[in-house]
Amino acid sequence: MAKERNSTLSRRHFLMTSSAAVAATAVSRAAATSIPQQPERLRLAVIGTGSRGSHTWGRELVENYSDVVDIVGLCDINGKRVEASKTLIGTAAPTFTDFDRMLRETRPDSVIVTTIDSTHAQYIIRALELGYNVITEKPMCTDEEQCQAILDAQKRSKNTVTVTFNARHGSEDKKVKELMMEKAIGDVLSVDFHEYLDTSHGADYFRRWHRLKKNSGTLLVHKASHHFDQANWWLDSAPVEVMARGDIRFYGRNHAFRSTHCRACSYKEQCKFYWDVTRNPTYVKLYVDCESEDGYLRDGCVWKEDIDIYDTMAVTVEYENGVLLNYTANTYLPYEGQSISFNGTEGRLDYQSYGGGGHAAKELRLTRSFGKSAVITDLPPARQGGHGGADASMQDLLFRRKDDADPLGLRADLRAGALSSLIGIAAYRSIEQGGAVIKIADLVKF
Ligand SMILES: NC(=O)c1ccc[n+]([C@@H]2O[C@H](COP(=O)([O-])OP(=O)(O)OC[C@H]3O[C@@H](n4cnc5c(N)ncnc54)[C@H](O)[C@@H]3O)[C@@H](O)[C@H]2O)c1
The missing domain is CATH 3.30.360.10 (Dihydrodipicolinate Reductase; domain 2)
Structure with missing residues (x-):
C-alpha cells in the first residue's frame, strides 16, 4: 500500500472521511471530486489482469512510467489470476474481483479495460456511468448492440474513452x-x-x-x-x-484427430500444433495455476469442433x-x-x-x-x-x-x-x- 500513501490519496482520503465527502460517496465520483485537484501521477485501475493487463498495462508501467502513473487497483473475474498478476507486476496495489468495489475503494483517475473483447463494453459503460475516464484495449466492442450502448453512455457522460491502437x-x-x-x-x-x-x-x-x-x-x-x-x-x-x-x-473441424487441450492430448507426437504451455513459467502462473477458478485452458486444441x-x-x-x-x-x-x-x-x-x-x-x-x-x-x-x-x-x-x-x-x-x-x-x-x-x-x- 506504500504507493497509495502519496499526497493525492491522503488528501482524497481526508476528503472521503470528512462530512462533505461522506455525503458525496452516495453519488458518482464526478460529484465526489468536484474540488479541483492536480494529481501528480495518473491513478490507474486495471480491469482484466491476463497477459496484456499484467505486462503492457502492468509491469511495463511500473518499470517505465512510475513517475507519472500509479497503478491503484487490479481486478479480474479470476481471483487467482489477479493475485498472480499482482506478483508479476510487482505492485502493492490492492486486488479485487468486483469492479464497482475496486472503483469505490481506489478512486482512480482512469480505468484501463484489458479483459476479453466481448466484455469491454460492460466495463466501459459502467466506468462512464460512475464518472471515470476510460482507456480500453482494442477492439472497443464486438457487436453492434455493444457499440450503440457505448456511444449512448458516452453521450450521457463528461468522461472520455481512449482506445489503445498501438x-x-x-x-x-x-x-x-x-x-x-x-x-x-x-x-x-x-x-x-x-x-x-x-x-x-x-x-x-x-x-x-x-x-x-x-x-x-x-x-x-x-x-x-x-x-x-x-x-x-x-x-x-x-x-x-x-x-x-x-x-x-x-x-477446427478440418482435421482427423483432436483433444480438449495439448496437455491432455494423446496425439502429442503426431500433432504439428502440439504446444507445451508448461514451458513458459509466466503462463503457468497466469493460466495453468488459475484453471481451478474458471476452467480456462490456455493450450486449447486448435482442432476443436466448437x-x-x-x-x-x-x-x-x-x-x-x-x-x-x-x-x-x-x-x-x-x-x-x-x-x-x-x-x-x-x-x-x-x-x-x-x-x-x-x-x-x-x-x-x-x-x-x-x-x-x-x-x-x-x-x-x-x-x-x-x-x-x-x-x-x-x-x-x-x-x-x-x-x-x-x-x-x-x-x-x-x-x-x-x-x-x-x-x-x-x-x-x-x-x-x-x-x-x-x-x-x-x-x-x-
Ligand atoms: N493492442 C494490442 O496489441 C493487444 C495485444 C494483446 C491483447 N490485446 C487486447 O487485450 C485484451 C486482453 O487480452 P489478453 O491477451 O491479455 O488475454 P488474456 O486471456 O491473457 O486475459 C484476459 C483476462 O480477462 C479476464 N476476464 C475474462 N472475462 C472477464 C470478465 N467478465 N470480467 C473481468 N475479467 C474478465 C480473464 O480472466 C483474463 O485474466 C483483449 O481485448 C485483447 O484484444 C491487445
Whole structure:
C-alpha cells in the first residue's frame, strides 16, 4: 500500500472521511471530486489482469512510467489470476474481483479495460456511468448492440474513452500517415491490405478464448480492428458499406484427430500444433495455476469442433471518400507478414513486412507515376519495446505527453474505436448473410 500513501490519496482520503465527502460517496465520483485537484501521477485501475493487463498495462508501467502513473487497483473475474498478476507486476496495489468495489475503494483517475473483447463494453459503460475516464484495449466492442450502448453512455457522460491502437505507432505506420497527409501519391483510389499469420501466432488464436465468436467477434473484430483502424486513420475517412466472405478451412473441424487441450492430448507426437504451455513459467502462473477458478485452458486444441471463427477471410469496404479497401487475412501460413498497397492518382505506396511483431523486416516504397521508385528511409525514430516499440510510443503519448500536440492524430477516441470494430462486425454479419452488403449506418446511430 506504500504507493497509495502519496499526497493525492491522503488528501482524497481526508476528503472521503470528512462530512462533505461522506455525503458525496452516495453519488458518482464526478460529484465526489468536484474540488479541483492536480494529481501528480495518473491513478490507474486495471480491469482484466491476463497477459496484456499484467505486462503492457502492468509491469511495463511500473518499470517505465512510475513517475507519472500509479497503478491503484487490479481486478479480474479470476481471483487467482489477479493475485498472480499482482506478483508479476510487482505492485502493492490492492486486488479485487468486483469492479464497482475496486472503483469505490481506489478512486482512480482512469480505468484501463484489458479483459476479453466481448466484455469491454460492460466495463466501459459502467466506468462512464460512475464518472471515470476510460482507456480500453482494442477492439472497443464486438457487436453492434455493444457499440450503440457505448456511444449512448458516452453521450450521457463528461468522461472520455481512449482506445489503445498501438498499430498507429510504428515508425513506418506514422510515415504512411505523413505521406497520406502530404498527398504523396495524389488521391488514393483503393487500398490492398493483406494480413498473413503463421502456424505459431495465427494458430494461437485458435487455442485461446478468441476461437469463439461470442468472445472475440471473430478475428475480423479482434485482430482486424487494428488494420481497419489503420485504414480509417490513414485514409482520414469513414466506412460506409462492407461485404465479406469467410470460412474455417484449416483449423477446427478440418482435421482427423483432436483433444480438449495439448496437455491432455494423446496425439502429442503426431500433432504439428502440439504446444507445451508448461514451458513458459509466466503462463503457468497466469493460466495453468488459475484453471481451478474458471476452467480456462490456455493450450486449447486448435482442432476443436466448437471453433466458430474464420481462418480465411476476404472483405471489401467502401469509404465515404470513395476509396475501396480490399482486405484479406489468412492464419495458417509458414511465415508472417503484411502487404499493403495504396493505389493513387499520382503513384503507389507499398508497405511490406516479413516476419511478425517487433522482429519484422519492413519496407516502405514510394513509386510516382511516370517517375521514380524509391525505398523510404527517413522514418520517424522508433522506440524500444513491445510490438516494435509501438507500445512505448503509445504509452508515452498517453502518460507523458498527454497534453502535447498530436499532428498525426495518433490518439484514438471513441469514434475511432467504434468505426474500426464496426467494419469487423459488418464483415461477420455479411458472412453470416452469404456476402450481403452491410451498411454501417444500419448498425448504429452515431
Ligand atoms: N493492442 C494490442 O496489441 C493487444 C495485444 C494483446 C491483447 N490485446 C487486447 O487485450 C485484451 C486482453 O487480452 P489478453 O491477451 O491479455 O488475454 P488474456 O486471456 O491473457 O486475459 C484476459 C483476462 O480477462 C479476464 N476476464 C475474462 N472475462 C472477464 C470478465 N467478465 N470480467 C473481468 N475479467 C474478465 C480473464 O480472466 C483474463 O485474466 C483483449 O481485448 C485483447 O484484444 C491487445
